[in-house]
Amino acid sequence: MFRHLVRTTALVVALAVAAAAPVRAQDQKGTLVFAVESLGAQTLDPILEGRPGNAVYQAVMYDSLVGFDLEKGGVGPGVAERWELSPDGLTWTFHIRPGQTFHNGDKLTAHDVKFSLERQMGPGSLASAAASMRRTIKSIEVAGDLTVKVQTTSPQIGLPASLSRAVAPEGAIMPKAYIEKVGEEEFRKKPVGSGPWKFVRNVPGDRIEFTAVTTPHWRGRPHFKELVMLLVPEESTRVAMVRTGEAAIASIGPETMLGATRAGLEVLSVPGTMQAIFQFWGTWRPEVKDSPIAKVRVRQALSLAIDRKQVIEHVMNGKARMPYPFATFGYTDFFSADRWKKWADEAYRYDPALAKKILAEEGYPNGFELKFANTALPGTQFMVDIGTAIADMWTKVGVKVTLKHYEWGSFAPLERGDQAPLTGWASMYRTAGRPDAPWRYNGAFSPDSIQRLLGDKGNCQEACQEFEKTYRALGSELDRAKRTALTDHMVEVTANTWTVIPILEGMGYYAINTKKVGQFAPIPGRHELGDVFERIPRPEQKPWKK
Amino acid sequence: MKRYIARRLMQGAVLLCMVATIVFFLGRLTGNPVDLMLPEDATPEDRAALTQTLGLDGPVLDQFAIFVGKAIHGDLGMSIRMKQPAVEAFFDRLPNTLVLIPWAILLGMLLGIPLGVVAALHRGSFLDRAAGTVAVLGIAMPSFWLGILLIFVFSVELGWLPSGRMGGPAHYVLPVITLATFLVAGFMRITRSAMLEVMESEFVKLARIKGLSEAVVIWKHCLRNALIPVLTLWGVFVGNLITGAIVTETVFAWPGIGRLTYEAVIYRDFPLLQAVIILKSILILSINLGVDILYAYVDPRIRVT
Amino acid sequence: MTPDTSGETVLEVRDLHTHFFLRRGVVKAVDGVSFSLRRGEVLGLVGESGCGKSLTALSLMRLLPKGGARTIKGEVRLGGRNILECTPAEMREIRGRRISMVLQDPQTSLNPVFTIGDQLREAIVRRRRASGVPVMEEAVAALRRVEIAAPEQRIGQYPHQMSGGMKQRVVGAIAISGEPGVLIADEPTTALDVTIQLQYLKLLKRLQAETGMAILFITHDFGVVGRMCDRVAVMYAGRIVECGPVQRIFEAPQHPYTRALIASVPKMTGSVGRLATIEGQPPSLMDLPVGCRFASRCAHVEQRCLDAYPGTVRVGEEHTADCWKVMPS
């Protein structure tokens, strides 16, 4: 009996040990190695890093005030569980998710939120929206440990979105007490955040290492023990590293996709990360009056001459989609996506015969000379290939394309000032995938924006005025249905000018070694994986389906 | 010798001033880094604010005056992109490049010098042409192409070597080969021509008259003299390597100064770019000076003068 | 200066042919040279530039310049052995010890990157291999023998730290350090100043007297010949055209070429480097005439001179000449 008892006890103990220990050991193990083309500024201080870098590597260790809708893309809960706008439209109240802690053990409270937002707006901040925030945010108040009230100078419907990592990096939450205690210098060396990964080491120009938090996290508890992000600028090397298993995941471009698939790698595509577009500069200016591209129908004809399906199939290897109208996506807020999808499929069709006919009707039966600036924004090098492809298509309808290639850094200055070098030109451009359309429209069409594609303050004609009016109305419209109607109207007005024309909706691409990581899904519209790593399983946990 | 070094140092200082001025103004012509830091839909207001934060809003000449003033005190500014003193960023990465270069030179010499000797001994024969062809092959292949092929063959297909990054000895193999192939031709050519010249010289005849064996004549009397011009190439080669490292470091994800320089250009990180080019020039100049001093020890004729 | 005919023959060259094989044709630079050298004797080899003197010397050393020069025929008997048949390894044993050479230009004869001592020691060590006497001392002694002051200091110096004359002495020291039976001196004083020339010649004479070696003295300077040599051989277009005791050659030159040479040298002091007084040019070595090679420039040319080469004619004791018109004695 006694012996039996001993035996039973031993068995129970053994089972308990066996049950407890392996859980712990199996729970988080191994290293997840991610090879990426750029680590941006490679600093762990959120106020020193722009959007892409923030989303690639800062996101893993910092949480954002507003988070993601993981399924659909766009805005969802983050550090704040919910938020609401006061009836006058001037105060946003954010309700912080309880029980969050920083990696040093400090509790995450409303004070940290206030501190972080103010730090983003502060003098040393390189945040791109710092100036806008300073202008629009009147005050930030702590109304209890888990409540923050943000007062704005005018109604700011888009404020929560602009504090979501789905849109911008400015919502990153930093530890107030810690930074105040150790100072900025030390914080930059030993950063502390509240995300599912803790900072370990930053080797400039080479890598950043993180280790998983062991406690549960609302974003998900990582399945790997370590996370290493490698800076590997050369794409063919990144792919080679995934093939040899030196890295589990690598960011790639569409041109490498086919090779990666043939080499037995899994290729993951993230839908709706960007739109490749082309646009016409200064068509409203008097000096361009007689130029063919000053004519709406000529611009439309150029769109009809583009075989988007070919581009998607062959340049993007099938991993891209027919676009919605400019700067809109399936997840765009306050937007009749289905209606516009139908519209776009018709409007952006391939009809070279019609294109030629229109050109002839407009007085260019033998085509004309089109000056086209080909360029690619950082991170989307394939835009050059798209530009090359559409230039060829234009050539085939008889347009003589003068192609000039610009590196982005030398293209960007051209669009400022009087835009003389670009006036009368068409160029490649891009819009990043984000849910708030009006912000982007403002940047392209507003008479006081940099691009001012419809006209400037001194020369704002019909479409320009109509856009201006609609945009203003949108700024203070709180009603959902009316807001949607206004957005649709804004899209319609601008789409019909054919000044900014989408080519395709692009995706983010990753080559994956299935022996190193299990199957996972990215967040729609979010190219970078910074908010995904914690949900990536180990290969044995969830093997890839063939 | 001291006067010689002093003169060289003076020349170096003048050179540095020229280089710094060129870099400063050339850099400023290339646009504002703010464009690369902001998203495409930023407002003009955000742009102006960021330009001011980065201290890029004054007239160029004022900026130059500030730059010169600080540079004299050894402060070459903060990297815009990394928010780190540019000098510090350079020295962080410099060791990574420096560990690569001696191996590349060594391998280049190990292949190039024997090829040169063999070619010289068999001047005009098949062996001469074969050695020449092998050596020239190294400069006939663009190094990025070679690097990518090497990765494909040795790490992807054969799985023998890692494809990139710094790490253990195995990580050095492919980058060093890529850098060295570029040098073989230079070493081979200069060794060959120097050997040919030396082999026809009277003192080699005298060495033979003494009855020395061919091995001693070739490898001691000839090669030692032929190595003098080889050594002078070092200075040039280290300079080439530091520049050549841009491509190699990019292909092999090697976090050295070549890669840093490239990034500085691409991101318009002016302070970093200035610092990198100035420091690189200092590096190249001091290596050249070092080689010249070393030269004096190898060639006794120079030592006295 | 009566020739010492009693000494044994240490070097005998018979019918030596060294040609350059070039793409354009064959240059017959040495084309049937024969002479002999006795112990303790100085034989002068005189001729214009390009007549094959130096190549003859190099053929004897078997150190022909690269690029097509080959000894195709002949015998070089050194102590009874034909060294043209030696293997390269055997040849290395012979060089420096049995036959040695002093080169023309002291400025380039020494390796600039090694000290005098290093270069001297190489020669000494080879000869003595496991000798008990410290090599260093022996090197110092060798320098002293060639009358270099303060040899202990000099031994650590590099060639560029010495004057031309001094360097040539060092070269001499290196050349005779193996105590060779035959020394070839290829215009050893041409590159030196006149005063130093004399000193050097005296030194050579003295060394010869001390060691009893035979010297093949190559020069284009008849003045030096008179001072140095016991016998003289006159070379023209790859062949020795006249050979005899110095006195006889000066007093009674038989070959028209020798006569012209001597006539063109007033009082035996000038050089014969470029003979302005002999009309015409030597024949091309690539396209030699069938007959006498001097025929085209000879004042006494006859039909037979053009038709066939004259044999070597003995014209006196130890005296030969290659001419149809000389009378055999």
Place this chain on the structure above:
Amino acid sequence: MAVVERPSSTDPVAPRLSLWRLVWPARIPGGFRRTSRVPWIPIAIISAIVVMALFAPLLAPYSPIDQTLRDKLLPPAWMAGGSDKYFLGTDAFGRDILSRLIYGARVSLMVALLALTAGGGVGLAVGIVAGYVGGAVDSVLMRLVDAAFTFPAILFALLLAVTMGQGLGTLVTAISLLLWASFARVIRGEVLSLRQRDFVALARVRGCSAPRIMLTHILPNVLNTFMVLVTLNIGVVIIAEATLSFLGAGIPPPTPTWGLMISEGRGRIADAWWVALIPGIAITLMVLSVNLFGDWLRDRLDPRLRQL
């Protein structure tokens, strides 16, 4: 060390017959000196490429920039899946690689020609003036040359490309800047030794002006050296063009250049090797040939020139 023993001084009577000599019959007994044998293979390759460049429109089966997206990434004709239409296959845009290669030769050679004319010409002028005039002018010019050597040329090219925008002009300027200093240095050395020669002294005595001496006496005498430098530097230009294409600072697409072709195809080595490998081989062959030809030329014209 049997290898180093000179064959010419071995046994004169009975030359040893070795297997080597049988294999390489040029060294038959009593054979002739064989230096600077004319490099026929390189000359043939260079001529072929030059012909390609000159007659590109006649030779190329297709336009080098017309895309046929449906036919993209077809392997060369001899491989499975290859099409007879495209002998060397197609690239990612369905452009004929053979046609691009042919037109690419034209662009690459054009770049080489322009850069060598500009850079080499400046180098020649600077070298002659510095070497002949000497003194302060020489010092200043040579310091400039030193500065050019210190300044990383590739970076300079990058800077120019981002400043002026990519294009033929930028590329040529950048590469010229890379070349001129080495030309100047070598030419100056030549001129320094020429200046000591009698005919220059004579010209001076006759009262020729300095520019006249430089033009009529010095220049013709350094032309050999110049030609050798030009030949040897063609390879440098072609490689520089390729490298700059890789760094994104070369001639922009769709203009075909060999460097750009490799650069565009480099991500596809695993699945479509021909896109990058074929132009890579073309570059390698061309540069190899030019260098071997240049080596030979140097031996023929100017054996004193050491390297590069």
